[in-house]
Amino acid sequence: MYTRILVATDGSTLSKKAITSAIALAALSGAELVAVKVTPRYPQSYFEGSLPLNPTEVSKIEKQWADDAQKMLDTVVKAGKAKGVSVKPVVVKSDIVSDAIIATAKKQKADLIVMASHGRRGIKRLLLGSETQQVLTHASVPVLVLR
Template sequence: MFKRILVATDGSRLSKKAVAGAIAMAAQHDADLVALTVVPHYPKSYYEDTAFTREDVSRIEKQWADTAQRGLDAVAQRARAAGVRIKTATVNSNLVADAVIAAAKKHKSDLIVMASHGRKGLKRLLLGSETQHVLAHSTLPVLVLR
């Protein structure tokens, strides 16, 4: 049914559940898996007392990218152990949901798998939901796991 599944992961406990589900689904459908992590840009401060040098920002962003890559490497290892063909990708963007949708299109995925914290009410309003944004704006099917 599915030929290429994109799973978005941030390395959190909840997204690891989504990864496990995506790996199982890819194995079941003999589908390729694309594991994606979106790494945000470091926020730049406009206050003199907290300004960082370009080198500081570059160092921090590199640490985030290295951490993301280690997480993707772990996902790839799990997928290969399950006999799943996998490709990993990292995107640098502050617009996480838009980056997930764009990556799914770029990799010609036919399903997006994501986790959701299941926040409701004021918490959802204040914290937002990347998963909700993907659900609302993607033309591809989205499987949300909790």
């Protein structure tokens, strides 16, 4: 059925449910799981909302974000191993989460993307947008959205 499934996580409760479902689906179909966490880049200018920090401090902040993402993905690897699923952790640095997820799915040759929907409605959805909606709209592989 599937050979490589990509699951996107942001550490939220809903994305943890998506991880559980993705692991179960990977175990059922004998697929490899690619777990991806997108981390932002530190804002570079005052107009982007950055605080005036020197490059060393910016590097420390970005390293902390990457380390936190890796720890999050390590728990996915551990959960996958417990179910007999091979999990490849991938940390991606990007300001546009949906583009990073789609690009990672393409690079990793995933044939399914699994992610959570945060269920925003009305004006919040219009103002905040939806990374899930963007992935659904622009991905070239099937997307399984879990609530």
